[in-house]
Amino acid sequence: MAGELEPLNRTQFAIGAGPGALYPEVQTALARPVWLDSDPQFQAAYEAINEKATAALRSANPALILQSEAILGIEAAAASLIGKTDVVLNLASGPYGKGFGYWAARYCGELLEIETPYDEAIDPAAVLELFAQRPDIKVVSVVHHETPLGIINPVGEIGRIVRDHDAFLIVDAVSSFAGMDIHPEDAKADIFIAGPGKCLGGSAGLTVMSVSERAWAHIDANPAAPFASILSLKDWRHAHLAEKPFPFHPLISEVFGLEAALDRYQSEGPEKVWARHARTALACRRGAQAMGLKLWPKDEAIASPTLTALRLPEGLDAVSLVGEMRRRYGVTLSCGDGDLAGKIMRIGHMGPTAEPMYSVIALAALGAALRSQGHMVDVGAGLEAALAVADAVSSK
């Protein structure tokens, strides 16, 4: 039976690193009829939706929406903000941080990096120290949540240091925004990149970002900043205003999906949403630990509330584990890529899956799959521990 494909819609529990499950409100919004984007009614709707994005970002600057998945916003931020002579400090806390380094190198004058082991977060003291040596650092880039590792970097402290040194900060908050208390201003971010496809539980086809006034000034002064390009921030800067034409076609169904995700977020209440994510992650960590598994992050204090990364016991085939979970239970988790292949298993807590029961589901499937490979874990104890977290909260 192994290797045989189940019907597509067998997967009922997509509990991975996302983009993943959509809220039902988003699914139905995607099914709405579309308008011509030149229709003044659509332009008015787009402006209103942009304002909702701004409100969710709690930003003084209007949100900036780009027309593909949030990775576009990250690449476009590098291309737009980083000038040819700029010294860039890239905080390479993991695969995503390293990845940004490749982009930064493409555009900058000089690239500095602080690397951390993959199971640790960036130490703000190291940033402060490097600024002391290199006061010419112009742009600092950091990934708030290293999705491949489930680790949260201290962007609040980093942001204060960067601002104190009058540099620009780019924050990739794609997989943390809307799942915890993080907004552009909290990190003094000049460019803050998020998307609807992770903790907002929306459709992933857009970037939602915030750009500070001072970042716009730096971009305007950068002769190499893209324009008339999908990589351009400038093209879309004012496009949300109803009276302005769109530079290119916006993705209308995705825009409707974004609106539904933002409405849901505000309607439930951001603080409640964050608490739901935190509770689910705690249940997952306690459950995994009780099963006998180890967290990937060296210190639980840096573990993300939006994704739990577990250290796989040695000698297991992670891809085969994922296949077993899918085949037996219709559950899909995310494993690791590259250097992390075979070492890590990741359980997402994002949007609709940020419910303690999804941690129970994920751990149940993972435990059974581990045992199928001969690695004995105490699934019963694990699920008890996960439930106990939710129960403790509920009984308050």
Next chain:
Amino acid sequence: MAGELEPLNRTQFAIGAGPGALYPEVQTALARPVWLDSDPQFQAAYEAINEKATAALRSANPALILQSEAILGIEAAAASLIGKTDVVLNLASGPYGKGFGYWAARYCGELLEIETPYDEAIDPAAVLELFAQRPDIKVVSVVHHETPLGIINPVGEIGRIVRDHDAFLIVDAVSSFAGMDIHPEDAKADIFIAGPGKCLGGSAGLTVMSVSERAWAHIDANPAAPFASILSLKDWRHAHLAEKPFPFHPLISEVFGLEAALDRYQSEGPEKVWARHARTALACRRGAQAMGLKLWPKDEAIASPTLTALRLPEGLDAVSLVGEMRRRYGVTLSCGDGDLAGKIMRIGHMGPTAEPMYSVIALAALGAALRSQGHMVDVGAGLEAALAVADAVSSK
């Protein structure tokens, strides 16, 4: 009452230049639950959908899907195929053709252009002649359907000339593919760019393109060709294979929407779909002429079967006309931008709106709006003429 916004969903008849109306099958496909893109089931589904795109393109090479609206494919084609020393001949048959020139200039060694008046198509003889003078032309670019003008360029003849001179041809067929008989091989196109958002009646958030083997070789030999970028063709070249990882996240809901559009296209039958587009356009042209309006194209033979561009009488306010049509009838058409503002009105015949009755609707609304600005047209005669086209076909 003017200026007051009607409820958003008042617009029932979006009959413009697209992206516009979706087939119902596409709307419901967008509402499907999503999978993790790392899920082997999704990867298998993606491969199957890519094969459906290949089949629709009638291409020997696998289709290439990029993750934003088709304009991405056009920019990415320029960035990837055009090397720094390449001589490019851009056939600037209208605003879109000219637009490509800006991109080509960004990447090429030397840019040559053949311009035509905005109401004419490219003359293949001129292309042949220029090749005689400049046998070093390496890349030729042409827009098959100049959407702002409703004009079809003779890409078949152009393609033969280009191939005879061993150059590469880029064809933008975004708003003609699937609305008429045009495929990469018909134009001997090395890069052929289409998208689901026009005549396929799909959701617009993807590019669907075809790249020839020789184009891939040229791209591989181009050191400036983007990689690890949203502008990269190379990143996605093999991504459709189930066993290959995706370079970045695909837009899953859009992919499902594309599948529904492709299924619908094959299920109705491409030849029938094209005939439906042609019939609708003919009804529109006959109706407009009987109303006393003039086609924008100098010669009806170059008028597109997927969009009818009409020459507006002088002294009218096109934006206000569009507003009137919307307010009175819930109809939205497309007017012209830039140099064409106030001169042109465009009625789309794409996917679901490629039905003769939509030409009746569009002309009825346009006629009434024209009269509201004091321009008397014979609406009754126009609608009679439009109906007569459909009736003549039906009575066969």
Next chain:
Amino acid sequence: MAGELEPLNRTQFAIGAGPGALYPEVQTALARPVWLDSDPQFQAAYEAINEKATAALRSANPALILQSEAILGIEAAAASLIGKTDVVLNLASGPYGKGFGYWAARYCGELLEIETPYDEAIDPAAVLELFAQRPDIKVVSVVHHETPLGIINPVGEIGRIVRDHDAFLIVDAVSSFAGMDIHPEDAKADIFIAGPGKCLGGSAGLTVMSVSERAWAHIDANPAAPFASILSLKDWRHAHLAEKPFPFHPLISEVFGLEAALDRYQSEGPEKVWARHARTALACRRGAQAMGLKLWPKDEAIASPTLTALRLPEGLDAVSLVGEMRRRYGVTLSCGDGDLAGKIMRIGHMGPTAEPMYSVIALAALGAALRSQGHMVDVGAGLEAALAVADAVSSK
């Protein structure tokens, strides 16, 4: 080609007597996930939706929802209200009125009827006169809008007469409610039957009705009134209260569809919705007359704002006309059944199709189909006249 079936979704313009086109909000509401009906959250939602129905009915009594199309409400009303000794006066103004007579006869002591020719409305004076002769009439039944005829009966006047004589009035307002200014209290109706599937633009699978306190007393006193039955009004009387169990399973998706239709109705504003229906019907009548067709109702003053019934010229095959319209234009209208077969053609103006452009579409298709059968009509003049109505309103 005749006889060959087009793909199902070819019909883009269902402009008949309904149930017909759904508002997009309703379509997406139908796609929502469902809950167990025993879930307290669903019970609370149901109570809120029932309140929205009550508000739309502008009734002091809570709305009563039954779990099938509105015909169920009509049959259930007869079965519940009419006792074995009751004298019933049925106002047989057309096929639907006559139909109710069959049901009344099943349950009553004696059945009296006032019949009118099929092209006239009930004359209240006749009702008054009959009451003078038969003061023992206990229940009067009337169809507000005879959907097969497009005729509106004067239920306001009739209601006053019935109430003055202390009898009970049953009003079938299925195809007029929400398309014009009619509510239970306007007709002093004791049982008032509507449904979401006509002018509310909702899904048709429910009955929405209002029952007066005095009607409930009569039902309670009727030993033959159904209970523990789909025909029972009593079973569902209090079922809308969150703390009461449902007697049988409610149709959850339909309930969500009803909510969306009610929300849309209130959001647009009932008065605006009625005006839209009236404007569309007027455009249809003026257009049809200008084409040379005759209204079915003897007097235009009794023509319904929610459906226009036209008198077909003799010698035409109505079913074939409908087929032609569908085949040529994807338009479906309703023809007549039984005695009316071949004599009548009906164009609905209900919910989403209550837009003047739909009258243009319907008349264009009808005109072309008529000519295909050799009956020459002036389609151009007809469409001009229909447009003129909308234009006159718009230019105010």
Next chain:
Amino acid sequence: MAGELEPLNRTQFAIGAGPGALYPEVQTALARPVWLDSDPQFQAAYEAINEKATAALRSANPALILQSEAILGIEAAAASLIGKTDVVLNLASGPYGKGFGYWAARYCGELLEIETPYDEAIDPAAVLELFAQRPDIKVVSVVHHETPLGIINPVGEIGRIVRDHDAFLIVDAVSSFAGMDIHPEDAKADIFIAGPGKCLGGSAGLTVMSVSERAWAHIDANPAAPFASILSLKDWRHAHLAEKPFPFHPLISEVFGLEAALDRYQSEGPEKVWARHARTALACRRGAQAMGLKLWPKDEAIASPTLTALRLPEGLDAVSLVGEMRRRYGVTLSCGDGDLAGKIMRIGHMGPTAEPMYSVIALAALGAALRSQGHMVDVGAGLEAALAVADAVSSK
């Protein structure tokens, strides 16, 4: 916090007695545009869908679709088949069986009943014995799956006895059909009632039934059989034929939902679907037993594969348990009504929830809720046992 309502869409896991979760294919089918039911295309579609229902029933007679939830089919069967002089034997195996007795009594000459304790199934020997005493029994009625009890009655044996005695058999298979191997012919049922809302995972608003030729003859000979009524089987007997008009409006969106459910059933394969239900139920039973809970059925051999009924420990408040599960985990199960209130808790395995993981989810939530009321259960052991069932199957 207790008593506070969570947002409606908080309930992610509706694992009760149904109607419950819909397959995604059904949700999107409900969102499709509708047609006029007089449209020949819709009539052709309806005939095709009826054939699909016939195929799922594996019946020689065309399926009969009625236009409300399956309870309508049961009431209509009683009203149509049972004549005023008929002796009816009602097999009152539980609340649903008893319920049918009330309906049978309304229509029959004499009502005989065999009652069983609520935790046992009907004994075919008792049926045989009663036939020996009363050879004049004309109609026998039995509920295949007593949904309130989770007990399966042996309809195959009963059916043979009934047919041997030349009586008619009515089988209510609403909550077993499509979840196990049961079809009209398996039970020699003359009327077999099912619906899309349970194991087909469809929308619940229709009845799908099968009526034998001999039953039709008995109905035709029954002067009291309803006609021109929602309770009439006769009205709809031939309505599925494209050339026949519908007696009343069919519920179009529900019909599309039915089609999607039937397509899914055949596409997965009935035998695989049944196995999935059986596996899920077995996991549920083993898990519950390991937690220390008792099955409601006296003998596990009669436990339903489509729903597991558990015997609640004494002294617990079942409604409050359900509330706790919902509040803590977004899980809703079904408790008991009437005599069964406080005694029983029911976990559905129907359609989409017939996946072993749903048994894990249900038991996890139930265990935590039980403990919140001071009833200690070994949740860890329970979930381990449930997982072991799925794992045993998977490792084969």
